[in-house]
Amino acid sequence: MSFLELKDLQVHFPTDDGLVKSVDGLSFALERGKTLGIVGESGSGKSVTSLGILGLHKGGRAKLGGEIWLDGEELVGASAEHVRTLRGKKMAMIFQDPLSAMHPFYTVGSQIIEAYRIHNDVSKKVARKHAIDMLGRVGIPQPDRRVDSYPHEFSGGMRQRAMIAMALSCDPELLIADEPTTALDVTVQAQILDLMRDLQRDFNAALIIITHDLGVVAELADDILVMYGGKCIEYGTAEDIFERPEHPYTWGLLGSMPRLDRDRTERLLPIKGSPPSLINVPAGCAFHPRCTFEDRTGGKASTEVPQLVETEGGHLVRCHLPRDTRRSIWETEIKPSLEAS
Amino acid sequence: MVTYIIRRLIWSVVMLSIVSIITFAIFFLVPRLAGATSEDMAARYVGRTASAEQVKVAAEKLGFNDPLIVQYGRFAKGIVAGADYDYGPGVERCPAPCFGYSFLTRLPVWPDLLDRLPVTISLALGAAVIWVIAGVATGVLSALKRGSFFDRAAMSIALAGVSMPIFFTGMVSLVLFSYGLKITVAGGTYTPFLTNPATWAYDLLLPWITLAFLYAAGYARLTRAGMLETMNEDYIRTARAKGLRERTVVVKHGLRGALTPILTIFGLDLGLLLGGAVLTESTYSLPGIGKYAIDAIGRQDLPQVMGVTLVAAFFVVVANLVVDLLYAVVDPRVRLV
Amino acid sequence: MQKTTRLGAAALSAVLALGLAACGGGSTTTPTSSGAPAAGGATGEFNGALTAVVNPSDKKGGILKLANAGDWDSLDPGDTYYGYSWNFIRLYGRSLVMFKSAPGKTGNELTPDLAEGLGTPSDDAKTWTYKLKAGVKFEDGTPVTSKDVKYGVERSFDKEVFPDGYTYFNDFLNWPKDYKGAYKSPDANTDSAIETPDDQTIVFHLKQPLSNFDYFAQLPATIPVPKAKDTGAKYKEHVIATGPYKFDKNEIGKGFTLVRNDQWDPATDPNRKALPDGYDVATNVNADDIDNRVLAGDLDVDVTGTGVQPAALGRILPDPAVKAGTDNPTGTRLWYTSINGNVPPLDNLECRKAVEYAADKTALQTAWGGEFAGGQIATSLLPPSIPGHEDFNTWVPGADNKGDVTKAKEALTACGQPNGFETNISYRAERPKEKAAAEALQQSLGRVGIKLTLKPFPQTDYFALYAGKPGYAKDNKLGLAMNGWQSDWPDGFGFLQQIVDSRVIRETGGSSNVSVRDPEVDKLIDQAMEQTDPNSRNGIWTQIDKKVMDDAYILPNVWAKALLVRSKNATNVFVNDAYGMYDYLGMGVK
DSSP states (O other), rough: OOOEEEEEEEEEEEEEEEEEEEEEEEEEEEEETOOOEOOOOOTTHHHHHHHHHHHTTTTOEEEEEEEEEEETEEEESSSSHHHHHBBTEEEEEEEEEEHHHHHHTTTTHHHHHHHHHHHHHHHHHEEEHHHHHHHHHTTSSSSSHHHTOGGGSOOOOHHHHHHHHHHHHTOEEEEESSSSSTTTTTTHHHHHHHHHHHHHHHHTTTEEEEOOHHHHHHTEEETTEEEEETTEEEEEEHHHHSSSSSSSSHHHHHTTTTTTSSSSSSSSSOOSSSSSSSSSSOOOTTTTTTTTGGGGGGTTGGSSOOOOEETTTTTTESSSOOHHHHHHHIIIIIHHHHOOO | HHHHHHHHHHHHHHHHHHEEEEEEEIIIIIIHHOOOOHHHHHHSSOOOOHHOOOOOOOOOOTTTTHHHHHHHHHHHHHHHHEEEOOOOOSSSOOOSSSOOOTTTTSSSSSHHHHHHHHHHHHHHHHHHHHHHHHHHHHHHHHHHHHTSHHHHHHHHHHOOOOOOHHHHHHHIIIIIIIIIHHOOOOOOOOOOOOOOOOOHHHHHHHHHHHHHHHHHHHHHHHHHHHHHHHTTTTHHHHHTTTTOOOOHHHIIIHHHHHHHHHHHHHHHHHHHHHHHHHHHHHHTOOOOOHHHHHHHHHOOOHHHHHHHHHHHHHHHHHHHHHHHHHHHHHHOOOOOO | BBOOOOOHHHHHHHHHHHHHHHOOOHTTHHHEEEEEEEETTTOTTTTTHHHBSSSOOOOOOOEEEEOSSSOOOOOOTTOOOOOHHHHHHTTTOOOOEESSSSSGGGGGGGEEBBBSOOOETTSOOOOOEBBBTTTOOOSSSOOOOOHHHHHHHHHHHHHHTTTTOOOOOHBOOOOOTOOOOOSSSSOOOOOOTEEEEEETTTEBSSSSOOOOHHHHHHHHGGGHHHHHHOGGGHHHGGGGOOOSSSEEEEEEEEEEEEETTOOOGGGGGGSSOOOSEEEEESSOOHHHHHHHHHHSSSSETTOOSSSSOHHHHHHHHTTTHHHHEEEEEEEEEEEEEETTTTTTTTTTTHHHHHHHHHHHHHHHHHHHHHHTTTTTEOOOSSTTTSSSSOOOOOOOOOSSOOOOOHHHHHHHHHHTTTTTEEEEEEEEOOOHHHHHHHHHHHHHHHHHTTTEEEEEOGGGGGGIITTTTTHHHTTTTTTTEEEEOOOSSSSHHHHHHHHHHHHHHHHTSOOSOOSSOHHHHHHHHHHHHHSSSSSHHHHHHHHHHHHHHHHTTTEEEEEEOOEOOSSSSSESSSSEETTTTEETOOOOEO
16 A cells, blocks of 8 residues: 555535535545646546545535545544644645735744644753754745744745745655645745755655646656546656647646746646536536537537546546547647647 | 734723823813812812812812823823822822822712722623623524524513613612512622632622623623634635534634624723723612722712823723734734734 | 601612513512511501601610611711601710600600700790709710700801701800801800700700790700810711610711610600610612511611602502501601792782682692602691691692682682683703603683683792792793692791791792782781780691681692611610601611
């Protein structure tokens, strides 16, 4: 069994309008030292998945199904209190916007100290020294002084570094980073990504990076999971996804990948339409209303739910298009237009 | 920081001067503008059968014939330097700060105020402790159990609490607990803290609870709203992701975030109350600043009204200053410049 | 005599009445159960303390607890003008004479206190002599002399230091010219006003005959004050006692306590039983709270004696058991409407008669607060408790008191105004009851065509500038004016002189008499002032009352009543007619 394994994870929220199936049957596995990128638009269920792994849905309104195995322990059925003791220690999380994710009224140091002392029975003095060490490790200059600064006194990049220091303070074996660079300037983004890669190597942790931007995971991820409407629609190695993507949605993500040499907002192959409602999921393939190639499925797109099928060597795709059709569209229509730009 | 405080202190003194001028104007200038003569003003300081001549003598003695600016100057000078008053067989010194001398009770105002201050402080502080604990706790629980029976019941009671005037709840509670069940003391009972702390607390129990009920209701609603907001903040999710116990998340992170507006209101409420919990004191006949104020206004005893207004204004101004300073302590993002 | 005002009482009690009604019977019926006749022996019956002593007892000891919604104007005998204060002051001060401490009409009788007997007048009633009892001492053991009495009166002369008091002695004694009182004229020879030929004798010299000077001699200003201990305006903080009680603790504005005065010798004092060991008095207590506490037995007396608040009224009247523990005395106050003969067509007696006949007295009674808190329908001026009062009804407003429209119309025809006329009615804007009464008159007089326009005026200047200023009243056609009067003591002079003597009317304004101008009445007053025989004198007051009613210058509305609650813990409870409230001298503790 892998270090982390999700089997048919379901996270459903009952609402007045109906059942919201934020995550609907998600499975994947991840080993220590490896990085998984979960990519999707907002509302695709990627953040809900990460909160589900951390057990943050427990005690809330969400209904969880399936299994989450972390280092041989099943977490969906485990008690909230037990999962809490794992949280921050065995698994930790880095959030998107460090300004709102850190408490504005406590110093950065005290927030790291707090995180450390929950799981380590040490004195404040020891914890403080540890916090300073961590701040230094994530590249914050003069950490012994900055430890007493408040979050608002940090720059955006520094804040994200501090956030990472906090997450890593207890030496977690699983680290989930939810849009770790979205709120940052482009140049800072690269620094943070470099930092995360270095740290992952040092800590030998399993890393999940959640993003809407394939570019973020391009250099970092070993495997990539593309989510759409709460389901996995394509899964493969980074090479699979970037070199031989087979799902039209993945093509769309590739086309809308911002690049350093271009204006961020400019998109080559924008995906038309908007993400599906999670209450009234479109019949058949959830992506079909937005799919350019829907007419080539022989009418199955709107009637039948496609299955996640292995195309070759662990590369999984959920699409009605015949494999050959998909490959030929990629080779003849999509790839040239991406390269031409 | 230091310059900020000095500037604020100077400003506070200016504020108090302005308040004293306005109060003076209300009670001395406005009647004049409305056509009252100095004799009319003096009429309330003499007996009912006083002759016109006696009224004239009184007006002269009270200085109502002097220009208003001179009268105000005399008042202000009294505060700074003290004043002298004729009590018949001799002259009495009213040492600074002399807030005047009541011509109705024939007592200087300042010692009266000092004498009543402990009652008001005891009442306000005791009630404040109760309402903050009860109000905030109720608000937090309501927010965490939003939509539950507890939440709905607590918020209904809170609505009733803020809607019911103290002279109503006060009277009902007196009839119920003091005269009916006889478990609390009757109105008008006050024992100084230093005389007997237990009796002090027992005597004030009912006023405390009644007053606290009124305020706790508001604080519960305020806390609930604040908690609902902060518990949705990203930093709460972060706190949970660290593996913090839920209680720590709620109190250390959630409540701490919701505390700023509560603290602000608390400071101002307390300042106002220290200036006299008028309704509570008069309902329970407690001889505090508020009761003094309402008695003074009822008798139209101008020096007393002036004195009590200034003391009340003093507390409000000080409360404002303290709140602003505390703001910076509570929220590190606030800078005092 | 001034009445205490109760701060915000109206608004407060209105809300409270609602509140108590809303909170149901549970809490409010408590007094019922404890007030059951069996509980504390006889709590008596309704009005039981008006004519008899309720719970008679000679048991000594205990502390009597009293409360005051406001505060004394002053505890100083030279500076107090409240009726309850004069009632209460007898506990710590002894004046030359006093009202008997007894129920009903006996309370109106004067009896010597410091003096050995009532005053001895000279033939012209201008000189009054009193002999002091031997053996009366101040609380410090110093014997009381006639000089101390004289000094007490002299110091009270200074209205700058003592603005609250009355001016009877200032006005009637033959003071030297430019006399300014004991403080400002310390060396003046005042023998022309008061002589003290020896330590036991005091002689008052008046400017004019005064047949009833004994009423002056019962005023608190004749309570002796030791000159050496006088602290002027501050004397009220510790009055040197001559009565059975002296001040222990006194916090002005909060309350005070009285304890036994060991220098008081009962042998010199047949009038005082001095049963309780002391008195505990709280001032500035919430008025509704006082009612609740007295009803609950937690407090013994509402010292002002002006009756319960409307909220308590609503609890007492419907419950016979509670009502049995209350008394509803008629005081010495008359609420009335002045009919101004200076304003045509009211210069015609027939038109004034029309007003008397048309008025609906039951509506007026309701306007003043009803049967228990408002008053008894008045048919003449002198209240029933004042000697000289006689039951008569010159202008009967119908058998049901709702007004006699027929007779009113006949009078209007005789007046030459068969279709009625228009005039104004003034009242004090701050007084809702006066407004209600004016409106009641507007309604009932409207039935015969007399149209009234309401004219409110501020109460501070009501007499000085408006209703009491003859020129203004005439020019502005204030044909009717709401008015009220209470005597300072139960005597025709005290009650009538200020409101029926036309010579007190001044063109500059300020008089309480705004309508009665009858030379014959003035003449009768002079006769009464010279008549030293009380019975003959009271007969003259009756005559004056009738004459004024014949003139129809005054439309009597009600004689004010107040609902008083008897303490559950007190003994010897009775209403003293002289004060129209419970007698504080007699009361003891169970």
